[in-house]
Amino acid sequence: xxxxxxxxxxxxxxxxxxxxxxxxxxxxxxxxxxxxxxxxxxxxxxxxxxxxxxxxxxxxxxxxxxxxxxxxxxxxxxxxxxxxxxxxxxxxxxxxxxxxxxxxxxxxxxxxxxxxxxxxxxxxxxxxxxxxxxxxxxxxxxxxxxxxxxxxxxxxxxxxxxxxxxxxxxxxxxxxxxxxxxxxxxxxxxxxxxxxxxxxxxxxxxxxxxxxxxxxxxxxxxxxxxxxxxxxxxxxxxxxxxxxxxxxxxxxxxxxxxxx
Amino acid sequence: xxxxxxxxxxxxxxxxxxxxxxxxxxxxxxxxxxxxxxxxxxxxxxxxxxxxxxxxxxxxxxxxxxxxxxxxxxxxxxxxxxxxxxxxxxxxxxxxxxxxxxxxxxxxxxxxxxxxxxxxxxxxxxxxxxxxxxxxxxxxxxxxxxxxxxxxxxxxxxxxxx
Numbered sequence: 001x002x003x004x005x006x007x008x009x010x011x012x013x014x015x016x017x018x019x020x021x022x023x024x025x026x027x028x029x030x031x032x033x034x035x036x037x038x039x040x041x042x043x044x045x046x047x048x049x050x051x052x053x054x055x056x057x058x059x060x061x062x063x064x065x066x067x068x069x070x071x072x073x074x075x076x077x078x079x080x081x082x083x084x085x086x087x088x089x090x091x092x093x094x095x096x097x098x099x100x101x102x103x104x105x106x107x108x109x110x111x112x113x114x115x116x117x118x119x120x121x122x123x124x125x126x127x128x129x130x131x132x133x134x135x136x137x138x139x140x141x142x143x144x145x146x147x148x149x150x151x152x153x154x155x156x157x158x159x160x161x162x163x164x165x166x167x168x169x170x171x172x173x174x175x176x177x178x179x180x181x182x183x184x185x186x187x188x189x190x191x192x193x194x195x196x197x198x199x200x201x202x203x204x205x206x207x208x209x210x211x212x213x214x215x216x217x218x219x220x221x222x223x224x225x226x227x228x229x230x231x232x233x234x235x236x237x238x239x240x241x242x243x244x245x246x247x248x249x250x251x252x253x254x255x256x257x258x259x260x
Numbered sequence: 261x262x263x264x265x266x267x268x269x270x271x272x273x274x275x276x277x278x279x280x281x282x283x284x285x286x287x288x289x290x291x292x293x294x295x296x297x298x299x300x301x302x303x304x305x306x307x308x309x310x311x312x313x314x315x316x317x318x319x320x321x322x323x324x325x326x327x328x329x330x331x332x333x334x335x336x337x338x339x340x341x342x343x344x345x346x347x348x349x350x351x352x353x354x355x356x357x358x359x360x361x362x363x364x365x366x367x368x369x370x371x372x373x374x375x376x377x378x379x380x381x382x383x384x385x386x387x388x389x390x391x392x393x394x395x396x397x398x399x400x401x402x403x404x405x406x407x408x409x410x411x412x413x414x415x416x417x418x419x420x421x422x
Binding site: 011012015017046047049050051052053054055056057058059063064066067068070071138139140170171 | 261264265268269272273278281282285286289290293296297299358359361362365376377379380381383385386401404405408411412
């Protein structure tokens, strides 16, 4: 039969999976061939019947609710979020107190500015972790995450190699501090999430600059729910913050310092 | 919840049991959430989540049982045969209101049933089906062809009765 070669491809044609040129040729043939057009009609009808018959099972409302409950934040999570926000506020308050003790020579204005920086950083960290999509680039590969920032922020930075370390990279997103664009990276260590923020130092306004004397100091204590560290290197300002131990925060900071 | 209704429908077709299908869908969402970091942005999310559901099914008791009784020549390089003229069948299809088709679908072996459902009900492209079932495109085409033929054969007794 002349049409057998066409009919062998009829299902592929009706599925819309033939190459474009072949689709056009097929269209022309089917229009002019009664045998193939009848066959095509039958198969289309079969496809439609399967489509209707196949949509047979509908989930119950009860099951839908159950799944929604299981995958959306539970009440205790809300409590946790509330606790985190409260903790973040506490961090800000305690940091403000600590810093006023440590740097008594600072003017009131410097102190207020620095408090505001850490308040912003803590807010960014907490708000990001509470978000349903904490990262815009999801990858554990630094060679994927780093290029993602290209063209999005006005500087380049290096990410540390994490092999043989306990840290893993979860991804990154763009962030802003005092209207300055920066990179926000999220790391995981034993189920604790740590944020690393990188900004261009000179882009941050003068009022936000941290004094050099604070650069190598961890701004945390064991009483704080978050540990933080900040330093300036290569014209970039780094902040590390998380609920992991001070040692973990320090280790991650060291990895960055060694890379930058 | 993306694709919830459709995943449930697909799970019911695979398991033939609503309770099992619910467990399967729940397991799928839990695994998808846990393993979301493994999802590559820019790739097909639908194929990814269907693949999770299908893998969960294949490792379930029902899935193992269903796939343990597969015909040996399922993946053979059998020629893709053209369909015979089936105008009377089309009349039957109209008359049956899909009921016979549902029964015939239920009787199909899992690999035929799933490939037909993904193509006709989920309207996935061959490429998406290939990614979901983790089989080459050529196998998608040949398996679809055999599945359609098997479905037509399954409908034939109804046609003879009609």
